[in-house]
Amino acid sequence: MNARAEASGGRLDTIKLAVAGALLAGGIFAFYFFADYSTLLRVIGLLVIGGGAAVIALRTAQGRRLWQFIGDSRTEVRKVVWPTRQETIQTTLVVMAMVLVLGIILWLFDSVLMALVRFLVGRGG
Incomplete structure (x- = not known):
């Protein structure tokens, strides 16, 4: 039933x-x-x-x-315990700084590799 x-x-x-x-x-x-x-x-x-x-x-x-x-x-x-305004700002600044640092490191790495490739190929400087 x-x-x-x-x-x-x-x-x-x-x-x-x-x-x-x-x-x-x-x-x-x-x-x-x-x-x-x-x-x-x-x-x-x-x-x-x-x-x-x-x-x-x-x-x-x-x-x-x-x-x-x-x-x-x-x-x-x-x-949920939400972060305070100060914690949010601090975390955002840390993330932005790390992105900037990592971007500079990758740019330098790319520049070194590009110079190495130009040297091996025989073009440039």
């Missing part, structure tokens, strides 16, 4: 997702079909249709899992 109810819920979820997808596809089609109308009205209409499709999709098992994942992600982001 439980398997039958679960299969029925799965079919209903599939139908809901198909309706949400069709609604969204219809909204996108209408957005381009009514190109003569105001862009603002078309965008508002597309947002309303997209919101309706999202509500329908969130009523499925996959949608509930997605919403739970989003909630869990927000909880984890709140736990």
Whole structure:
């Protein structure tokens, strides 16, 4: 009995997702079909249709899992200890200095190799 109810819920979820997808596809089609109308009205209409499709999709098992994942992600982001402004500036300056130093080292290495190749080929200086 439980398997039958679960299969029925799965079919209903599939139908809901198909309706949400069709609604969204219809909204996108209408957005381009009514190109003569105001862009603002078309965008508002597309947002309303997209919101309706999202509500329908969130009523499925996959949608509930997605919403739970989003909630869990927000909880984890709140736990992160973000760097202070001073730490961010210091880290950025260190990275920029290292990039500059590494760029100079690579330029010198390239110059030495180019001089060596010119010497071996017999062109130049």
